[in-house]
Amino acid sequence: MIETTIRAATRDDLAFIIALIEEDSVYGSTEDAANPQAPGYLAALAAIDADPNQMLLIATLDGEPVGTFQLTFTPGISRRGAWRCTVENVHVSATHRNKRIGEQMMAWAADQARARGCAFVQLTSNKQRTDAHRFYERIGFSKSHEGFKLKL
Amino acid sequence: MIETTIRAATRDDLAFIIALIEEDSVYGSTEDAANPQAPGYLAALAAIDADPNQMLLIATLDGEPVGTFQLTFTPGISRRGAWRCTVENVHVSATHRNKRIGEQMMAWAADQARARGCAFVQLTSNKQRTDAHRFYERIGFSKSHEGFKLKL
Numbered sequence: 001m002i003e004t005t006i007r008a009a010t011r012d013d014l015a016f017i018i019a020l021i022e023e024d025s026v027y028g029s030t031e032d033a034a035n036p037q038a039p040g041y042l043a044a045l046a047a048i049d050a051d052p053n054q055m056l057l058i059a060t061l062d063g064e065p066v067g068t069f070q071l072t073f074t075p076g077i078s079r080r081g082a083w084r085c086t087v088e089n090v091h092v093s094a095t096h097r098n099k100r101i102g103e104q105m106m107a108w109a110a111d112q113a114r115a116r117g118c119a120f121v122q123l124t125s126n127k128q129r130t131d132a133h134r135f136y137e138r139i140g141f142s143k144s145h146e147g148f149k150l151k152l
Numbered sequence: 153m154i155e156t157t158i159r160a161a162t163r164d165d166l167a168f169i170i171a172l173i174e175e176d177s178v179y180g181s182t183e184d185a186a187n188p189q190a191p192g193y194l195a196a197l198a199a200i201d202a203d204p205n206q207m208l209l210i211a212t213l214d215g216e217p218v219g220t221f222q223l224t225f226t227p228g229i230s231r232r233g234a235w236r237c238t239v240e241n242v243h244v245s246a247t248h249r250n251k252r253i254g255e256q257m258m259a260w261a262a263d264q265a266r267a268r269g270c271a272f273v274q275l276t277s278n279k280q281r282t283d284a285h286r287f288y289e290r291i292g293f294s295k296s297h298e299g300f301k302l303k304l
Contacts (some may be wrong), residue, residue: 041295054226080190122301139300140302143279145279147275147276
């Protein structure tokens, strides 16, 4: 298996992350891809970096960025005060599909979640992303929930 | 409409919250309902209180607790650095159903999310909770995503 390295994202990765979001979007363009250092992006990165319960990550292959994901660690009352790890914004570069990069990203997320005492890892995926759903079920996730969004 | 009041939960609400989780569970018992001040619950409440991006809430009717929910505010890169508000652990006491308490709880969550500049409110609901799904769609949520969980 090709080994990916997972590391924290920096502002130099914003152009890569935003290009991946655009490439992978099911909504059409939502980004300001020409301005990856726009104030909104920099503020979001700063907020993530300032919060010990947030991690924005980059998967690299031979030093080249090939994927990204974000982890949020949330304390809760249910399950005797269990923490959960929520994964957002999972994307792998289209030119690097079928190399088990996503699998390594999610294994890293699960290890990190275990190390922080989480009871489970959770994520949602747009109903249009049926390939992604097969992927998550293959690596052990259960499609147990409906995911609802309210646009403000 | 009967007006509920929404306020932050305290340790005195833990017995109520845990009883509601038990009453509403689709998993069978996961809680230590006899010990609502058990260290795991108190540690979770302390972690929520210490984190400005977490809110654990109680809905009351004439001063009596009737519902609970938790909000997590998460910064992200997508949508030009948009924040999102994730709702977890939404429960209304069985004896107070059909009084639009849940609707007021979710309206409060949306107001809070707007005030903090979030682009959307999101939540997941177990596929067995079909009444809840109808409720979320009725109040404007879109059932656009599949929700996946990996138990650790």
